[in-house]
Amino acid sequence: MMNNAVEVHGLDVVRGAKEVLHGLDFTIPVGQVTGLLGPSGCGKSTLMRVLVGVQAGVKGEVTVFGARAGSRALRDRIGYVTQAASVYDDLSVRENLRFFAKVLGVGADHVDRVIESVDLGSHADAVVGNLSGGQRSRASLAVALLGTPDLLVLDEPTVGLDPVLREDLWAMFHRLADDGAAVLVSSHVMDEAERCDRLLLMRDGVFIADGTPDEIRAKAGADDIEQAFLTIVRGAA
Amino acid sequence: MNPRITFAVAGRVLTQIRRDHRTLAMLLVLPCLLMSLLWWMFDDLPGNTFDRLGPALLAMFPFIIMFLVTSVTTLRERTSGTLERLLSMPMGKGDFLVGYALAFGAIATVQSILAVVLSVGLLGLDVEGPVWLLTVVAVADAVLGTALGLFVSAFAQTEFQAVQFMPLLVIPQILLCGLFVARELLPDVLGVISDVLPLSYAVDAMSTLTTTTETGDVWGDLAVVVGFALAALALGAATLRRRTT
Numbered sequence: 433m434m435n436n437a438v439e440v441h442g443l444d445v446v447r448g449a450k451e452v453l454h455g456l457d458f459t460i461p462v463g464q465v466t467g468l469l470g471p472s473g474c475g476k477s478t479l480m481r482v483l484v485g486v487q488a489g490v491k492g493e494v495t496v497f498g499a500r501a502g503s504r505a506l507r508d509r510i511g512y513v514t515q516a517a518s519v520y521d522d523l524s525v526r527e528n529l530r531f532f533a534k535v536l537g538v539g540a541d542h543v544d545r546v547i548e549s550v551d552l553g554s555h556a557d558a559v560v561g562n563l564s565g566g567q568r569s570r571a572s573l574a575v576a577l578l579g580t581p582d583l584l585v586l587d588e589p590t591v592g593l594d595p596v597l598r599e600d601l602w603a604m605f606h607r608l609a610d611d612g613a614a615v616l617v618s619s620h621v622m623d624e625a626e627r628c629d630r631l632l633l634m635r636d637g638v639f640i641a642d643g644t645p646d647e648i649r650a651k652a653g654a655d656d657i658e659q660a661f662l663t664i665v666r667g668a669a
Numbered sequence: 670m671n672p673r674i675t676f677a678v679a680g681r682v683l684t685q686i687r688r689d690h691r692t693l694a695m696l697l698v699l700p701c702l703l704m705s706l707l708w709w710m711f712d713d714l715p716g717n718t719f720d721r722l723g724p725a726l727l728a729m730f731p732f733i734i735m736f737l738v739t740s741v742t743t744l745r746e747r748t749s750g751t752l753e754r755l756l757s758m759p760m761g762k763g764d765f766l767v768g769y770a771l772a773f774g775a776i777a778t779v780q781s782i783l784a785v786v787l788s789v790g791l792l793g794l795d796v797e798g799p800v801w802l803l804t805v806v807a808v809a810d811a812v813l814g815t816a817l818g819l820f821v822s823a824f825a826q827t828e829f830q831a832v833q834f835m836p837l838l839v840i841p842q843i844l845l846c847g848l849f850v851a852r853e854l855l856p857d858v859l860g861v862i863s864d865v866l867p868l869s870y871a872v873d874a875m876s877t878l879t880t881t882t883e884t885g886d887v888w889g890d891l892a893v894v895v896g897f898a899l900a901a902l903a904l905g906a907a908t909l910r911r912r913t914t
Contacts (some may be wrong), residue, residue, distance in 0.1 A: 447914045452807070484757045488912040502911065507759040518750035522685045534677035535758050559688070 435462045437583045437614030438501075443492035445478055445637075452478050453637045456492075460616055462582070463604075465609050467628030468618040475637040477515055477619040480585050483616070484512045496583060508536055511576030515587045517568040518575075521561035525552050525571045529578065530586045533630060548572040551597060566593045573601070577608075578630040584608060584615045589619060590624065598661070602627045625657035633661055644648060670764040678760075678768025679775075682742070686776065696776055697736070700730040700784040710808035723794045725848045727784055727803065731777050731811035732868060733839055735900040739773055739818030745820065753913070762906045769901060770815050773896040777811025778804075798878035802887060809894045810871045816901035823908035842868035847876070869898035873912070 438460035445453040445611060460466050467653040468476050481487035482494055485502020494501040501611050511668045519533065521529045529543045530566065555563060560571055573589050584605070590598045602624075607617045609629070614669050617628070625631055625645055633641040641664055652660035652667075675793070686693055707726060711718040742749040746752045755765065785804045788794040798801055817838060823832035852863050852873075863869045871905065874890035 481753075486753050486757050488910070488914045490912075504759070505759065510757065512757045513755060514750040514753060515751045518754040520681070520685060520751060521749075522688050527681075527684060531677055531681040532758070535755065535760055537673065537675050537759070538751075591858070650856055 435557060436460065436575030436615075436629045437462045439493075439495045441493040443479075443490070443494060444481065444620045445475075445480070445482060445487060446491070447477040447487040451637070453456040453482075455480075456639060456641060457661055458632060458639065460583075460614050461610055463609055463628075464629040465605050465615045465617060465627070465629045467666045468616060468622065468634060469624055469625055469631055469661075470558075470623060472620050474634045476620075476634060477587050479620060479634075481588050482514075483583075484587055486512055490559035509582045510577060511578070511584045511586075512587045513569075513573050513576045513589050516562075517565075518567065519560050519571045521533065521568075524557050524559050525563075525574070526556045528571060529574060532575045533578050542578050542580075549577060551600065566597070569593070582612075582613055584613055584617075585601070586615070588620065590619065591621075601643070612622040622656070622658040622661060631657070633657075635661075635665060670761045670767065671759070674760055674767045675771070676710075678765055678890040679771040682772035683771060683775065686772075692738075697780055697783060699716060699734065700727075701787045702781055703730060704788050704792060705782055708788075709809065715797070719792070720795050720879060722848065723788055723792075724803075725794075725846065725872045727781075727788060727807055728810050728868070728871040728875045729808050729843060729846075729848075731781050732814040732871065732885065733835070734780070735773055735777055735811045735814030736818040736839055737832070737835060739769065740822045740825065741816045741828055743769065743819055743822035744825055744828055744831045748827075757910045760806065762909045762911075765818055765909065766902050766905050770812060770898075771871045773815040776814045777815070778808050781807035781811060794879070797878050797882050798884055798887065800883060802884060803875065803878050806871060806874045806887070806891055806894070809867075809891055811868055813871070813894055813901070814899040816898040816905065820901045820905040820908065821886065822906065839868075842866045845869065846872040848872065867894055870894050 436459040440456055440458050441642060443453055443456040444451055470476055483496060483501055485589065496506050499505050526543060529546060533540060533543050535599060542584050547553055550573050552567065552570055555567060560568055576584060590601055605615050605617060630644055631648055632639050648657065648660050652663040654660035656665050706724060708719050763821055781804050785800060785807060789796055789800055821834040821838060825834060844857060844870045845866055852860060852869060855863055870890040870893040874887045877886050
């Protein structure tokens with residue numbers, strides 16, 4: 433039986449006077465890496481904020497592990513990485529992680545583990561503000577990995593990273609999924625699509641495709657996801 | 670609220686300030702420098718103006734400085750995304766606000782002790798009442814500044830706006846607190862306004878302490894200041910939204 437971490441029915445999100453997500457229905461299963469792909473500004477980040485429970489103006493039914501998104505019981509089960517590196521620039525990598533570990537109530541042993549898993553071991557005591565953009569976003573990713581969350585919501589975690597490291601991170605996402613977590617990763621780079629078990633293609637606040645990369649390519653009769661995206665958009669126009 | 674999380678926030682804020690040597694130096698040294706400047710201005714003049722103005726300024730400096738520092742720091746936390754991350758974690762709003770209040774309260778304590786020791790010990794400020802109580806009032810003022818700073822940061826979208834709240838919320842209190850015109854001599858309407866502004870009570874407490882050994886009124890004024898600080902923290906918690914657009 434497929435086990436769903438997230439179930440969403442009829443999700444609308446209104447920001448100010450504008451509706452940015454329109455009637456979305458979808459599920460996110462555990463044990464898989466689900467890719468949320470679409471151009472900048474299509475609503476990916478808003479959708480992720482809905483799942484984490486920090487988005488206002490939400491209509492529709494959004495449940496995460498059977499509870500309403502944002503419920504108190506979910507707050508230590510979700511690892512969330514915002515698009516901007518949300519870590520403290522004036523603290524070291526280790527100090528940042530120790531702080532967030534205390535907030536989550538997980539042991540200090542987690543700190544060294546997650547620092548290693550994002551390959552920041554040699555920079556653990558460097559102040560985050562002095563690190564490169566890629567290193568800062570890895571520090572931010574490390575925070576989301578504290579406490580072995582059941583759902584990971586990662587907003588463009590691999591942007592601007594070295595290809596070798598990107599490969600390592602995707603391998604880690606799959607390891608986490610194999611261990612039973614649900615992993616949702618957004619990207620505006622279509623070539624990351626092939627690394628996902630399943631894709632949600634998004635444009636202007638609606639899904640234009642939902643399936644495995646193979647299914648989506650086959651249905652659109654395209655060689656890659658970028659072509660499939662274009663074919664679907666042009667076909668709908 | 671959870672003490673583990675509250676103290677984690679306070680500890681983190683203190684580590685951040687310890688890292689920022691310039692800010693730390695300014696926080697601790699600036700009130701002392703300003704008190705020395707005031708003393709120098711009036712030292713050679715007849716009358717005891719320093720004794721009259723000094724207590725009011727001892728109340729005011731920690732209030733103003735903590736207001737500014739807190740509103741900007743909290744705003745930075747909102748804009749950097751760290752607040753959003755924290756609110757998606759098991760962090761209560763109270764943990765966040767009280768954690769900040771504890772950290773800045775601790776800094777305010779050191780700041781006020783330095784300013785009071787300098788003013789009373791070296792600059793010869795005459796204090797009739799107990800000196801420790803003068804310090805307690807100064808710390809309460811600093812916590813009030815912190816609480817108000819936390820509260821207004823909810824209404825500011827940018828650092829520029831946050832800084833503008835200082836002339837809006839702080840300068841009227843300075844004008845009406847009795848420093849320029851004794852509070853009982855203010856026009857009726859302004860007198861009433863002065864009566865509902867917390868800094869008036871802070872300055873009253875300080876002035877009482879310097880002129881008499883009778884501390885009954887001081888405790889009443891102190892209670893008002895602490896009450897305002899708690900109310901501002903409660904309002905801050907109410908305006909801190911987990912869900913934002």
